Amino acid sequence: MSGTGRCYDNARMESFFATLKKEKLYQLQTGKMPMAKVKSVVFRYIITYYSRERIYTANPGGLAPAMYRQAARGLAA
Numbered sequence: 001m002s003g004t005g006r007c008y009d010n011a012r013m014e015s016f017f018a019t020l021k022k023e024k025l026y027q028l029q030t031g032k033m034p035m036a037k038v039k040s041v042v043f044r045y046i047i048t049y050y051s052r053e054r055i056y057t058a059n060p061g062g063l064a065p066a067m068y069r070q071a072a073r074g075l076a077a
Contacts (some may be wrong), residue, residue: 020045 024045030038052066059068 018051 022040024041025038028041030041033041050065052064054064056063056065056068059065061068063071
């Protein structure tokens with residue numbers, strides 16, 4: 001762990017939260033929604049879109065994380 005004020009330890013999570021806010025939460029009026037509904041929206045975003053459909057530039061070929069893992073398992077087998 002780095003010292004106080006250093007962002008290197010949680011940079012990946014900060015990047016994810018920024019993406020979540022930009023792509024989903026800022027498009028909704030979450031202040032008027034019940035907490036259970038907001039949790040449901042975030043869960044669906046992560047499971048259905050972020051992990052399975054969204055193009056991820058860090059993976060070769062721009063594959064979504066779930067598709068990249070599936071392709072990597074196929075190569076290893």
